[in-house]
Amino acid sequence: MKLGQPIPTVVGRGVFVPGDDIDTDRIIPARFMKCVTFDGLGAYAFHDERFREDGSSKGHPLDAAAHAGASVLVSGRNFGCGSSREHAPQALYRFGLRAVLAPSFAEIFAGNCTTLGIVCGVVGADDADAIGAAVTAEPGAVLTLDVAGGRVALGDRNWPMALPASTREALLSGRWDPLQELAEQAAAVSRVARALPYAAWTGLDGAEVSRG
Amino acid sequence: MGRSLYRKVWDAHTVTTLADGRTQLFIGLHLVHEVTSPQAFAALDELGLAVAYPQRTFATVDHIVPTDTLARPLADSLAEGMLAALEANTARHGIAYFGVGDARQGIVHVIGPELGLTQPGMTICCGDSHTSTHGAFGALAFGIGTSQVRDVLATQTLALEPLKVRRVQIDGALGAGVYAKDVILHVIRTLGVKGGVGFAYEFAGSTVDAMSMEERMTLCNMSIEGGARVGYCNPDATTFAWLRGRAHAPTGTAWDAAVGAWEAVASDADAVYDDVVHVDAAAIRPTVTWGINPGQAMGIDEAIPTASDVPASERGTWQDALDYMGVTAGAPIAGTRVDVAFIGSCTNSRLSDLREVARHVQGHKVRDGVTALVVPGSWDVARQAEAEGLPAIFEAAGFQWRQPGCSMCLAMNPDKLVGDQLCASSSNRNFKGRQGSARGRTVLMSPVMVAAAAIAGEVADARSVFAGSLGDGASTRGGEA
Ligand code: SF4
Numbered sequence: 025m026k027l028g029q030p031i032p033t034v035v036g037r038g039v040f041v042p043g044d045d046i047d048t049d050r051i052i053p054a055r056f057m058k059c060v061t062f063d064g065l066g067a068y069a070f071h072d073e074r075f076r077e078d079g080s081s082k083g084h085p086l087d088a089a090a091h092a093g094a095s096v097l098v099s100g101r102n103f104g105c106g107s108s109r110e111h112a113p114q115a116l117y118r119f120g121l122r123a124v125l126a127p128s129f130a131e132i133f134a135g136n137c138t139t140l141g142i143v144c145g146v147v148g149a150d151d152a153d154a155i156g157a158a159v160t161a162e163p164g165a166v167l168t169l170d171v172a173g174g175r176v177a178l179g180d181r182n183w184p185m186a187l188p189a190s191t192r193e194a195l196l197s198g199r200w201d202p203l204q205e206l207a208e209q210a211a212a213v214s215r216v217a218r219a220l221p222y223a224a225w226t227g228l229d230g231a232e233v234s235r236g
Numbered sequence: 237m238g239r240s241l242y243r244k245v246w247d248a249h250t251v252t253t254l255a256d257g258r259t260q261l262f263i264g265l266h267l268v269h270e271v272t273s274p275q276a277f278a279a280l281d282e283l284g285l286a287v288a289y290p291q292r293t294f295a296t297v298d299h300i301v302p303t304d305t306l307a308r309p310l311a312d313s314l315a316e317g318m319l320a321a322l323e324a325n326t327a328r329h330g331i332a333y334f335g336v337g338d339a340r341q342g343i344v345h346v347i348g349p350e351l352g353l354t355q356p357g358m359t360i361c362c363g364d365s366h367t368s369t370h371g372a373f374g375a376l377a378f379g380i381g382t383s384q385v386r387d388v389l390a391t392q393t394l395a396l397e398p399l400k401v402r403r404v405q406i407d408g409a410l411g412a413g414v415y416a417k418d419v420i421l422h423v424i425r426t427l428g429v430k431g432g433v434g435f436a437y438e439f440a441g442s443t444v445d446a447m448s449m450e451e452r453m454t455l456c457n458m459s460i461e462g463g464a465r466v467g468y469c470n471p472d473a474t475t476f477a478w479l480r481g482r483a484h485a486p487t488g489t490a491w492d493a494a495v496g497a498w499e500a501v502a503s504d505a506d507a508v509y510d511d512v513v514h515v516d517a518a519a520i521r522p523t524v525t526w527g528i529n530p531g532q533a534m535g536i537d538e539a540i541p542t543a544s545d546v547p548a549s550e551r552g553t554w555q556d557a558l559d560y561m562g563v564t565a566g567a568p569i570a571g572t573r574v575d576v577a578f579i580g581s582c583t584n585s586r587l588s589d590l591r592e593v594a595r596h597v598q599g600h601k602v603r604d605g606v607t608a609l610v611v612p613g614s615w616d617v618a619r620q621a622e623a624e625g626l627p628a629i630f631e632a633a634g635f636q637w638r639q640p641g642c643s644m645c646l647a648m649n650p651d652k653l654v655g656d657q658l659c660a661s662s663s664n665r666n667f668k669g670r671q672g673s674a675r676g677r678t679v680l681m682s683p684v685m686v687a688a689a690a691i692a693g694e695v696a697d698a699r700s701v702f703a704g705s706l707g708d709g710a711s712t713r714g715g716e717a
Contacts, residue, residue: 045429108381191256213251
């Protein structure tokens with residue numbers, strides 16, 4: 025079974041997509057979710073913000089030549105609200121993004137990101153604007169997100185960056201994909217299942233231990 | 237010190253504490269649909285893992301099904317591919333599947349409760365954020381991503397952090413023409429779309445106690461729109477009466493044991509909450525959205541907020557919403573022309589929703605130029621509605637009666653907005669492009685308000701349009717099978 029690698033830092037150029045409450049329907053419109061694999065979703069990240077109905081470019085920051093290859097997205101409050109679709113972080117990941125900096129994140133989105141090894145760093149609202157302005161002014165400048173130290177640096181400037189303690193721990197230890205650890209507990213899982221009040225009428229009493 | 241339902245259910249399902257400090261939580265019921273599961277099954281296969289507890293996973297298809305035909309293969313080959321993948325995956329792993337043509341098929345959040353799969357005291361998850369709907373039964377129910385669907389399939393557990401619990405105490409009687417949908421839009425408008433981040437919402441108080449199960453489902457359904465991943469109501473006699481006799485509900489002596497366990501799981505009278513807010517039901521008016529998130533909502537008789545009504549931090553989103561919706565700050569929303577009227581979705585497509593609308597539209601006619609759709613949430617709802625003669629009432633009033641599915645709620649099936657059409661919708665999300673056109677506009681409201689908009693041809697106060705049937709508290713709120 026695969027195990028993640030520790031992610032102590034994310035180093036890369038930034039791109040600023042300003043706005044609060046950017047929802048997952050904007051990150052990946054539902055019509056692009058008709059797929060049985062996540063491959064190819066990157067092309068549709070922020071599709072309707074980037075392209076007109078005739079397919080021509082609206083000149084979105086993600087399409088600016090200066091930002092090509094950027095790996096850190098900077099945005100506004102409540103980033104990733106709406107649906108639980110993992111297609112949203114998958115689209116960002118496949119677009120080439122490895123971290124998002126924002127003043128706050130929707131919970132399901134942030135959890136989905138962590139499971140993929142995408143760092144969702146929480147920065148102050150003014151700091152998000154400052155970082156956004158800095159990467160817009162200097163698209164070639166490299167951001168360093170220090171997961172352990174809890175800071176974002178750009179040249180000689182730096183800002184505090186918060187992560188939930190368990191997320192930080194998961195990223196640093198390489199356990200951001202929890203599957204293996206969950207699977208190791210099969211016997212304890214079975215004990216909990218059999219003790220549930222509803223075990224008797226849901227087939228959980230005497231439920232078999234994971235065959236995985 | 238008493239415990240909340242959230243805490244009791246969490247504790248009963250806790251397996252262990254993981255190295256990063258998260259809790260490994262057992263999942264009592266896992267619901268699966270075609271959109272968020274194929275990649276999870278693929279990951280399972282890649283790792284060579286089996287489904288650990290196939291008896292606790294149930295699958296259906298809802299997002300991509302057309303609402304005018306059941307013919308296979310589906311005209312949309314991508315949709316057909318997803319359907320075929322779900323059929324193959326469920327068959328291979330021995331998972332119960334309510335597919336196209338099965339009498340039990342429907343929107344996943346409608347059929348879970350309908351089949352009695354959803355029960356108090358359970359942990360329930362699904363790769364779908366409106367899984368919070370099932371919290372109406374006193375379950376701890378929440379949406380998950382596809383990697384987590386994989387985790388549940390492989391281990392029947394998840395790595396999670398507990399939420400804080402906010403009691404949303406709603407007291408008083410709702411006025412005529414005011415429904416559970418208005419209550420939740422009002423709550424989201426008051427607490428904000430991010431107000432619930434980090435919280436589970438416990439909906440309580442005399443208003444909630446008086447609600448039917450279907451109304452409670454509408455309430456919990458949209459807690460995620462307020463940022464709360466979990467919303468729930470404490471189970472009571474209404475809950476038990478609704479569950480009794482359902483296909484997967486316990487029977488005989490198991491039923492009595494179940495009721496005892498369900499009563500015990502309700503929040504203790506002295507339970508401790510992280511936060512408590514009070515809502516006065518009498519102050520809630522028929523509520524509609526005017527913008528591009530569900531918190532941008534207003535009473536039907538209010539004016540669209542002006543810059544000075546909006547905190548500086550929200551002004552960007554406010555301006556964006558005005559521009560996108562083509563509405564004017566300070567103007568009423570009533571009178572805004574409507575192109576499409578949609579009654580459906582896991583928020584408002586249950587039998588009581590359809591009965592209530594049918595009661596009011598009799599003798600009225602949908603305005604020329606408005607496309608009006610009624611889409612039942614499941615085949616069970618459709619059958620019961622048909623037995624009561626509801627489709628004939630809708631059709632006589634100019635509505636199309638469709639087959640069950642998610643339909644216009646999101647753009648994954650043939651029912652979509654075109655261009656910048658404006659839709660009066662009983663669904664739950666008014667995000668940009670949500671209903672299938674990158675410029676399409678959505679105004680969320682209760683099903684009765686949608687019907688009023690269809691008939692008036694514009695956003696309208698149902699209390700005026702249906703003055704005859706809505707006067708003097710004549711509403712039959714709460715009536716259901
Ligand atoms: S009706 Fe809408 S919100 Fe509900 S499950 Fe379907 S797409 Fe999701």
